[in-house]
Amino acid sequence: xxxxxxxxxxLLANKAVGYNLPNxxxxxxxxxxxxPLIDHSRESWKLMVSVFQPANCNWTVTVPNMPNKSxxxxxxxxxxxxxxxxxxxxxxxxxxxxxxxxxxxGDATSISPLQDSPVLLFSHGIAGSRLYHNVFASxxxxxxxxxxxxxxxxxxxxxxxxxxxxxxxxxxxxxxxxELVYHxxxxxxxxxxxxxxxxxxxxxxxxxxxxDHIGILxxxxxxxxxxxxxxxxxxxxxxxxxxxxxxxxxxxxxxPRPILFVASEHESNWxxxxxxxxxxxxxxxxxxxxxxxxxxxGFLDAMAMLKAAGHDPAQAPEVLGTIDPDxxxxxxVAYTTEWMNGAxxxxxxxxxxxxxxxxxxxxxxxxKKENF
Ligand SMILES: *[C@@H]1O[C@H](CO)[C@@H](O)[C@H](O)[C@H]1NC(C)=O
Ligand SMILES: *[C@@H]1O[C@H](CO)[C@@H](O)[C@H](O)[C@H]1NC(C)=O
Ligand SMILES: *[C@@H]1O[C@H](CO)[C@@H](O)[C@H](O)[C@H]1NC(C)=O
Ligand SMILES: *[C@@H]1O[C@H](CO)[C@@H](O)[C@H](O)[C@H]1NC(C)=O
Ligand SMILES: *[C@@H]1O[C@H](CO)[C@@H](O)[C@H](O)[C@H]1NC(C)=O
Ligand SMILES: *[C@@H]1O[C@H](CO)[C@@H](O)[C@H](O)[C@H]1NC(C)=O
Ligand SMILES: *[C@@H]1O[C@H](CO)[C@@H](O)[C@H](O)[C@H]1NC(C)=O
Ligand SMILES: *[C@@H]1O[C@H](CO)[C@@H](O)[C@H](O)[C@H]1NC(C)=O
Numbered sequence: 001x002x003x004x005x006x007x008x009x010x011l012l013a014n015k016a017v018g019y020n021l022p023n024x025x026x027x028x029x030x031x032x033x034x035x036p037l038i039d040h041s042r043e044s045w046k047l048m049v050s051v052f053q054p055a056n057c058n059w060t061v062t063v064p065n066m067p068n069k070s071x072x073x074x075x076x077x078x079x080x081x082x083x084x085x086x087x088x089x090x091x092x093x094x095x096x097x098x099x100x101x102x103x104x105x106g107d108a109t110s111i112s113p114l115q116d117s118p119v120l121l122f123s124h125g126i127a128g129s130r131l132y133h134n135v136f137a138s139x140x141x142x143x144x145x146x147x148x149x150x151x152x153x154x155x156x157x158x159x160x161x162x163x164x165x166x167x168x169x170x171x172x173x174x175x176x177x178x179e180l181v182y183h184x185x186x187x188x189x190x191x192x193x194x195x196x197x198x199x200x201x202x203x204x205x206x207x208x209x210x211x212d213h214i215g216i217l218x219x220x221x222x223x224x225x226x227x228x229x230x231x232x233x234x235x236x237x238x239x240x241x242x243x244x245x246x247x248x249x250x251x252x253x254x255x256p257r258p259i260l261f262v263a264s265e266h267e268s269n270w271x272x273x274x275x276x277x278x279x280x281x282x283x284x285x286x287x288x289x290x291x292x293x294x295x296x297x298g299f300l301d302a303m304a305m306l307k308a309a310g311h312d313p314a315q316a317p318e319v320l321g322t323i324d325p326d327x328x329x330x331x332x333v334a335y336t337t338e339w340m341n342g343a344x345x346x347x348x349x350x351x352x353x354x355x356x357x358x359x360x361x362x363x364x365x366x367x368k369k370e371n372f
Contacts (some may be wrong), residue, residue: 018098019309020062022133022299022326025333026056026142031113032063032103036161039190046167047187048151048159050130051206052141053113055104062100065305066131069166071096073158074129082297084316099305101134114144118344119195119209120336121188122149123218123225126180127157127172128300129291133219135301136178137330144335146209148189154183157222180221181248185228192235197216211235220244221301227278231255238343240262240336243267243296245274250281258285258348261340262332263367264294264321268303285348285372287339290366292363294321323363331361348354348372 024030031053039045066074075093079086086092104111122137124130130149141147151159155172172180193210194200215238218226223244230239231250241258259282279286285321293319303325305312314322338350351357355366 010250018062018064018100019031019279021065021099021101021304021308022329023060023102024142025330026054026136026139026144028114029057029060029102029104029145030138030141031055031057031111032101033204033206034162037191037204039187042190043187045187045190046159046161047152047191048130048155048161049191049204050134050137050149051204052137052147052149053147054141054144055111055113055264057104057106057111058119059105059110060102060347062102062104064097065099065101065134066096066129067160068097068284070129070158070160073133073168077127077157078302078363082192082316082319084319085302090311091329093136095305095309098265101138101307102249103138114146115207116210117144117146118213118340119146119148119230120210121214121215122147123188123222124149124152124156125183125218125220125222125300126155126177127169128219128222129156129158132300133303135304136329136332138338139333140312142145143333145274145337145340148191150187152184152225153188154187155182159338177224177247181224181228184225185223185232185248188225188236189233192233209215213237213344215239215343216261217245217336218242220296221247224248224274227255227259230257230259231351238340240339241275241276241278242299242332243271245271246277246281247274250278254281254283256284258339258343258372260335261286261288262335263288263290264296264298265290265292266321268294268296279368283371285343285370286369287337287353287372288366289322290365291328292365293323294363295319297321298328299332301325327363329360334361335364 223241298321
């Protein structure tokens with residue numbers, strides 16, 4: 001019986017329909033646990049989280065990248081806003097539905113997730129979903145971070161809970177943005193509280209996590225969330241915003257912890273101006289980079305999915321961009337890794353950040369840097 005176990009993953013993998021997303025590129029494979037965290041202090045506000053942990057494991061299988069209903073709703077929503085994502089022969093829905101993510105399989109004896117690795121929270125964009133960032137999150141986790149992506153119930157387009165219940169926000173864009181970001185800041189602090197809650201973590205099949213090495217990053221309104229969160233919660237030691245402007249009142253004294261600002265080549269002036277506000281209020285190491293051939297929405301996994309499914313990833317240049325998605329992931333992972341590790345060590349630096357590897361990523365330009 002025991003001898004058959006190693007074969008099981010192969011059978012599961014071979015039976016699966018769909019296409020496989022890329023293996024994470026770092027030193028580790030990755031385990032994935034998903035589940036709800038309920039904040040009873042906020043009328044049972046119910047987040048969903050995905051926890052990606054670096055692990056030494058010799059067996060990976062592929063699992064659905066997102067549940068079917070989420071794929072259907074997200075595809076319909078995306079096509080409404082960006083009709084370029086589909087054409088007469090190509091449907092966006094199956095692209096989301098049929099993606100499969102490689103993860104470690106096995107029990108506690110055959111998988112050993114790294115204990116005490118630093119924790120990085122990831123916050124999605126407005127009307128987005130945590131499920132749009134799985135490829136990036138697993139690539140980042142494979143560098144040795146526990147990466148936790150969270151759905152924000154205030155504006156995520158759809159949240160699908162394990163019992164089949166759906167939270168469907170049809171009106172995300174109607175609420176004032178600052179209000180959404182304050183809610184999201186509280187989501188972040190709540191998740192950090194729960195990392196120490198043995199009961200809540202056990203319900204996700206996880207141990208508790210230390211909260212002495214915490215960073216946060218996010219895309220668009222998720223970047224705004226990262227800036228709000230680092231301003232309100234002193235457990236967060238470093239942040240990065242991808243095209244996310246300041247939308248809330250930051251502490252009057254500013255933010256005394258390191259922040260990495262990342263812009264696509266085509267951010268709106270509104271976004272850039274709001275990021276500048278964050279720049280001026282950061283009183284610690286700060287770096288602003290810009291990535292060529294990338295659009296604001298291109299930070300999602302969409303181009304990685306197109307490429308993995310055998311389509312042209314550059315088919316929507318005005319929505320996503322034309323950069324190779326594997327290269328984009330290498331860029332985002334490399335900069336995030338050096339930035340966060342530097343902050344946790346109390347000393348920002350590394351060859352990339354010091355500008356010692358100018359040819360490594362030709363798409364990246366340093367707009368400005370200060371205090372390191
Ligand atoms: C990751 O999993 C693959 C199997 O999919 C295995 O070949 C590889 O050795 C594993 N790597 C690590 C670092 O565990
Ligand atoms: C993975 O395989 C390597 C080489 O066969 C072995 O040394 C190691 O103990 C295995 N790791 C686990 C976690 O099973
Ligand atoms: C999701 O959709 C796929 C493809 O239509 C199907 O094979 C699979 O059974 C569905 N999964 C669930 C849980 O309904
Ligand atoms: C959102 O729209 C869908 C499809 O039109 C509908 O089924 C669902 O009930 C709506 N949800 C809410 C909360 O209005
Ligand atoms: C966030 O939490 C703070 C502190 O508990 C509270 O004062 C504030 O009202 C909360 N904001 C929202 C939008 O829930
Ligand atoms: C810890 O988690 C449990 C289970 O989700 C929950 O009932 C409890 O209120 C949490 N405790 C705190 C202090 O948040
Ligand atoms: C955006 O900012 C640039 C540079 O400051 C300026 O040249 C351009 O006119 C602005 N565009 C709009 C629509 O305001
Ligand atoms: C539609 O998109 C697919 C996927 O990228 C592409 O292969 C195909 O050529 C496109 N068809 C048309 C008619 O533009």
